[in-house]
Amino acid sequence: MSVIYVLLAISLVVALLFFIAFVLSVRNGQYDDAYTPSIRMLFEDDLVKEMPEDTDLNEKKSN
Template sequence: MGIIYFLITISILIAIVFLITFILAVKNGQFDDDYTPSVRMLFDDELKKTKSNLNK
């Protein structure tokens, strides 16, 4: 029975470490999208054309 408490404790500690790592990665901008804004400007004219065609 003691091994179950040990395994639960270890798994909770590992989960906390992963949570802290994830929070630090988000705060440091690891998941910021740098690629999409640069590509979006290439297709901006096509979006304006389709919107104007839909309004007619």
């Protein structure tokens, strides 16, 4: 039973170390993306809304 307490303590220490490392890397800008915003305008938008079809325009096109 005492092994469970030791393993639980070790796992909490390791988890805390990983959390501290993550917070430090975020604060230092490790995950900042400086490249994508500059080329974002080159990508097509996936959410293009189609204009509703007007019956008057369709009739003029077919004539």
